[in-house]
Amino acid sequence: MTAGRTARDRVRAEITREIKEAARARLAESGAHALSLRAVARDLGMVSSALYRYFPSRDDLLTALIIDAYDALGARVEQAAASGAPRVRWHAACAAVRAWAREHPHEYALVYGSPVPGYEAPQTTIPSASRVPLTLIAIVRDAPELTPTPAPPLPPDLAAQAARTTALVAPDLPDDVMVRVAAAWAHLYGLIGFELFGHLANTFDPADALFAWTVETMADTLGLP
Amino acid sequence: MTAGRTARDRVRAEITREIKEAARARLAESGAHALSLRAVARDLGMVSSALYRYFPSRDDLLTALIIDAYDALGARVEQAAASGAPRVRWHAACAAVRAWAREHPHEYALVYGSPVPGYEAPQTTIPSASRVPLTLIAIVRDAPELTPTPAPPLPPDLAAQAARTTALVAPDLPDDVMVRVAAAWAHLYGLIGFELFGHLANTFDPADALFAWTVETMADTLGLP
DNA sequence: ACAAAAACGAGAGCACTGCTCTTGCCGGAA
């Protein structure tokens, strides 16, 4: 995507990249609510109006940063979960999400915290946002055999939703396993959110032990070998 | 706290209440990032500078709204979980959190989403913020007998954190049960966050079935009768 | 009961924001 044909296209891609980089730097130290187009422009020695040639609005800049964050997190998790026994991959993937979140708290808050603008979720973010859950699903799908713990049977509507979802991403996955993965993914997200946003203060903070134990119980629930 | 001694104290409390009410109205329809002190002042027919007699900054107004939101949610959950068999109370409490979150999405995002300001968590919010987790703990503590599912043993540091926490809130609770409640609370938070912030779109949305099933498995994990 | 002190609402003003519009400039295509 950076391969522009003409020289002008190439410098445009380059400047776009620099803008995002500067914005990411400001985001990392001040948070999304304090990300100002004018400040970013000043950091780059431009005037603020020039920025609008590259991003039609502040929200569009944020959307670009959101996609980049999803992709950075997704790549990190995919790499962490690339090989090994299923349970090892599971731990590695979960630990990678947490590690990235702790290293980039403001970017994590941008994508997984409360939606910043009047909230819209542009369709363009979906592929990037799906990378982490798809990785988790792949770990379970690739497991040779699962020995999950007993659980309540799925009511018909839940089974239908699970079937619709598996049809899209992992056709051979049993419905109840799909539901368990979704629940585990929400659990992981909840745990990291609690830690990152300070809801574990004075109780289970630092959260390393609680995190490791919970991830292990998730693997048990899924029946990963 | 509204019982001021002098007439001035009483009108001050009344105006403070009106300001919070107007701010909450704006919050409910526009979100925290669009909450403007000047707009609130206009709604009340005041000039913006007059508002600073009641709240020293915008963040202080938000903090007041956060405490109110914690208390509203806490009261709702406490009432929902007031009586019945432990498992019934558990379902009622979880459903109450979700219902309140769906009815007041922006307020929920304010307290449980990414921290809006440069993030500080004033000590004054702690008692209000603790009401929901304390209610969940009380349900488990009040259960006559628990038959939890097998789980990995607690590593020493996790057991120590759990012991420290139980000593504060439920001295007679076994450590591993405390850890399970904490994990369940994070799970609940994660599930609601996913639903509210649109991360279940096109998969498990509407989330009623996934929510009910997951809450049931949490009750199983805790061994609630 | 009266004066000092504190609290209050209104207004002007500062520095900042997102965003628009206009004005020139300069490089690549016809």
Next chain:
DNA sequence: TTCCGGCAAGAGCAGTGCTCTCGTTTTTGT
């Protein structure tokens, strides 16, 4: 060579959080 489109710059608009000052009103201490 002459256009024309993308570009940076600047001015400007409406809005923001917040501070300060200035009269007025209410409470408090003597």
